[in-house]
Amino acid sequence: MTQTWHDVGHTAGLSGLYLKAASKRKISGDTLPTTGLRCSLSVDERNLAAYRKLCLFSNDGRLPPTYPHVMAFTLQLQLLTDKAFPFPLLGLVHLSNRIRVLRPLGGVSRLRFAVSVDNLQPHEKGATFDLRTDAEDGLGLLWSESSRMLCRGMKLEGEPPVAQAPAELEMSELTRWYADSDIGRHYARVCGDYNPIHLSAATAKLFGFPQAIAHGMWSKAVALAHLRGHLPRSGYEVAVDFHKPVRLPSEVILDGSKEAPSGQFRLSGHGGLVHMSGTWRPVD
Template identity: 65%
Template sequence: MNRPWLDLHSTDTRASLYLRAASKRKITGSSLPAAGLRCFIRVQPGNLAAYRKLCHFTDNGRLPGTYPHVMAFTLQLQLLTAHDFPFPLLGLVHLHNRIEALRPLGGIDGLRFSVHADNLQPHAKGGTFDLVTEAEDGLGLLWRETSRMLVRGLQLDGQPAEPANTPAHPLPEATRWYADSDIGRRYARVCGDYNPIHLSVASAKVFGFPRAIAHGMWSAAMALAALGTHVPASKYVFEVDFHKPVRLPSEVILSASEPGPAGELRLDGHAGLLHMAGRWAVR
């Protein structure tokens, strides 16, 4: 597809984008806009240091594999809150995330990001689409992320896809951590995702959650950081499916395959509650 692009000198402010998101509560169409957004975004060293500390990444001179998601977050917001985007931002549910690191993420001052929406498909609870984010440096494509988003209540023709498979065999425990009651607010301050379902009991209840829940991308980042040398430094794919949300506060247990070119992981709560399942592989 010869996709049209809108090149931006800078993104709009997050405050203005959230105001735009709050004003849209209904589905206004059933097709995705063809155009995408592009913008050059610089690394903010203070924000990067805060992200490493929050998600337990070591400072090895490379960007954490999940950090370009943070860099591109405002550009993603701008696409998802544009006047021609048919779905309300506050109703979207993040089902799946796939990250591809094509080369080592070292020596980076800034990246040229592109964001577009694609692959609208029926789902048992509505419809899904892929939010595709790519980052380029002077040598070309460096990093790609595909986030599958659920639009509840969307009616599309066709048969829903089969649900994702989870590891069928036991995996050894790698580590566990405690997601405390304010992790949603601390992640939001670093990463800019102020979805009310993550911030407090009161704001989460407005959207039908009995307690605030952890950001899925915080759980994914914590898992990637904890796996360390399990996952190669570059030329890898790391993907996760989000299942039951992590209610705050709670303890979670990360289990994973042994280090190698491919493996599986899962994040469980107590009493058999599956929060996240995923896999990694050399690309």
Template identity: 55%
Template sequence: MSIKWLDLDTPPHLPALYAHAAARRKITGSTLPEQGVRCWVAVAPKPLAAFRDLCGLTPSPLLPPTYPHLLAFGLQMQLLTAKDFPFPLLGLIHLNNRIQLIRPMGGVTELHIGVYARNLQRHPKGATFEVVTEVSDRIGPLWAAESTLLCKGVELPGETLEQPTAAALALTELTRWYVPSGIGRQYAKVSGDYNPIHLSAASAKLFGLPSAIAHGLWIKARALAALDSHLPADNLEICVSFKKPVRLPSEVILLASDPGSRGDFQLNGQGDLVHLTGQWRPLG
């Protein structure tokens, strides 16, 4: 796939993009655009400190593994709300997320970030596609991510591809924590992601949910904070699959395998409820 890049001088203005998202409610096509969006984005100390605090991260000279997602959020919004993007942003469901830590993310004050969409596939409930985020510094590639999103109601020809599942390592309880009812609003202030399903029970009910649910990327960031001593600092791939949403408020339980170059983890609710499954592996 050959990407036609749109280079921006400054990151996109989020309020205007939210207006575009609110106005788009219909599926308008079944092919992904070939255009990507990229820009240099500053790493500001205060928002970074707020993110660390919200996710339970200790101070470190390295950027947290999931923090580039926040820096890329405006570019992702511009990509997904563009006129030629066929699916409405509101209603997309985040199924999977994979990040690659190519080099240690230390001492960076500005990052070059590019985002684009690819790999449209048939799904039993519609269609999935990937939003790819690529992050570099002045030296070269530093970090990359793929987020698999589901759009319900899309009709594509062909067969649904089966996703292979790998056997998990033995897991034991590592920690548990209480997720408060206001975490969605707190994360929105830090990330800029004001999706109504995360903000309050009232706004979530407008989209058919009985209560607000936690942001998937906050859940992942909070789990990785608890797994910090388990993980290498670079040459690392971390994959998660989002299962049942974390309804607010609730208690969650993090299970993990032993520290090392590879491992597995899982975030559970009460009873047999599974919110997230994940793994970390060396790159290559």
């Protein structure tokens, strides 16, 4: 697929994007757009401070590895609500997320983001695609992200690809924390992700959830804040698969393998319910 780019001077307003998202309820096609969006965005220091507090990152002079995702969120939303994008945004399921920190994220004030979609694949429950985000500074590519998204009800020919799970390493409990009932609203205010399934039990029930559920990227961020001592300053990748959602409120437990160039971690609830599993490893 040949990728073309549309450069925008600024991102669109969130309220208008959510109105567009609410107005599209049906699948309108079976091919992904080949045009991505690019935009230069500055770090908002007040927002960054609020994000660090919310996700338990210390201020060590570097951006948290998940923070460029927050910076790019509105641009991602702009692409996913464009008329060329065939799937309704509401109802998409975030299956997995991979972030690569290629160089240290210190001293960053402005980044140029590029957002695109590709890799449409059949899935037993519909179809998946990858939402890709790259961030560059003056020296080139600094950070990248790929989120695997599921569109239920989409029919594609072919068999779903089979993923090979890595052999599980020995893990022990690293920490545990309590996810309050209002954490979804706090995350939405800081990060702009106002998906109704995260905001309250009443809005979550409209989409089939008995309680509000935590944002997957909040769970990943807090896990990485606790894994900071396991990760190098740069040159690494952290990939997670999202399993059972974290219902709010609830206590969650983070297990991890020993500190090493590569390792595994798992976020669970009581009774062995697995919410998220992940790996970290060096990248070339």
